[in-house]
Amino acid sequence: MGNIGSYEEKYKNFDWKISEQELEYGKDGMYNLAYYCCDRICEKGNGEKLALLWQGFKGEKKEFTYHDLSVYSNVFAKYLQNLGLKPGDRICLFMERIPELFISFLGVLKMGGIVQPLFSAFGEDALFTRLEDAGTKAIFTTRKHVRKIRRIRDKLPDLAKIIVVDAGDKPLEKNEVAFSMEDAPKPENFEVYKANPEAPSVLHYTSGTTGKPKGAQHVHASIIAQYITTKWALDVNPDDIYWCTADPGWVTGTSYGIIGPWSIGTTQVILDSGFSSARWYQFIEKHKVTVWYTAPTAIRLLMKDGTEVVRKFDLSCLRHLISVGEPLNAEAVIWSKEAFGKPFYDSYWQTETGAIVITNYPGMEVKPGSMGKAFPGIKAIVVDQKTFEPITTPGTVGLIALRPGWPSMFRTYWNNKEMYDSKFKKGWYICGDRSSIDDNGYFWFVGRDDDVINTGGHLVGPFEIESALLEHEAIAESAAVGKPDPVNMEVVKAFIALKPGFKPNADLELSIINFIRKKLSPLAMPQEIEFVKSLPKTRSGKIMRRLLRAKEWGEEIGDTSTLEDD
């Protein structure tokens, strides 16, 4: 039995006030979530407890207590104030997984800024789109990534400060300032910005089928859901050693890689390294990780390397394993039992929900392949794809729909209220994923309801890829779709028609693939290109991605009555 105790009883009698009371949320008018992730833990007498153990790929280590978190986040907050930044300003974090990334997140919030974390593997086009949309005022980065910003800064008039955290004595350029967390003055006290619980806190960009990526805007009160889901769904306690493998450039890396674990007061460990099975197991063994939150893609890569590698390490420290990002296949759950002696528990949520909404719980029967049941306080159903009326017949596929009002729900898309409003139908928030619910209330994922590609647990928008492809000198038109992949669930496949004078060949294919990788990101990079003479279109000229996708998945093509004649 885990922290949640009886799921049925908790679901029946739940009130978000349970979480608010445990957190003492709102005490003395304090609603700023950063306070609850460090200062409050210190006030409870746990300042000397280890909050973060960071390990680099060469094995180097850095440790931070909760007192360190409190002081260093003050350092960031004070520094931003001194630079003239104000509450409500969007401040981007664009760094690899170094301690400064995690701690500056709290620092930005402490001074009232809106923190905009972006995945450091983004190329300059992906970065530009998101900084321009948010009107970002300042960005924290490292020497490794500052060159990408230099190439776009002249097109970003709002971007006043580029703060390089490891500049040392290296020369900097226009609007760039060097800042060292460790060398800066360390204020023990800082007057944390008295944010309203509904004040914007975090801006995470996510992709849709059409248009540019959208900034899902969250508020400080999100911590009410992130705290209790970390405790009940991830089963994290203060005395755990917790490892969340997600990058804070994505929502899992902030909701459950910063806010959740630190509001509980647990010790979290971070490995800033690329993937390697042996390295991961060694890390778990060395630091005695007890709770491990990772992604199906990583689990399938571990499966690929087999159980022999697992047996070389003592992983008996592991107590609870959870997965997120895409549906966890039944084979992975079964393999996990064989490899680690316990199953991975699947969880479902998305950038917009801010916290887990459907999951499997400790003490509850795991049905391999199922996402589990709705979290207490979350009313989740499936609705008809056309009428949006609730589906009551078990096993019938519909769209996952949530009754709005949970604390971590996004409050808008930045600069795009119209798109936000379009996500709500007949009083339900429509997640955009298809699922069925069985007789016992378990959700079974079926797929996306749109053309968004879920690759390695990250959503990639076809429009952004197609727009970037058109910038390549050889490409006349293109379509990007998801194709099945045994490790990443889906990978990007691009169908490309070339301009006259260009001929398909392997050199051109590699050039296009690298072009997108550098402009957007490795996730958006097509892993396969099919050269075609032309693309299927409607009579109004719209590319019919669905036909191309159906072909990749071996599905029925469906209605083609609007297809343009050859």
Add this chain to the structure above:
Amino acid sequence: MSEEIKKLIIEYVKKEYLEEEDEQDVDENTPLISSGIVDSFSMVSLKMFLEKKFDIKIPDEKATTEAFDSVNNIMAILKEFNVS
């Protein structure tokens, strides 16, 4: 010959996966995947480069993150295809 191949791969890695003027040096032992120079997604483009350059087809089961983690590891794969 094998030194020339190593040099070719190192040059490709520097050109495609590092920024210009990057301070990171790459030699035949430099960790590529575990250091984050080449992430697991981008490994596909490195594999494609090798297949194209040496006219081989590396099976997916051989294309593991460990097998691609250094130029020397990659050389071991190429050797299986008599490229050395």
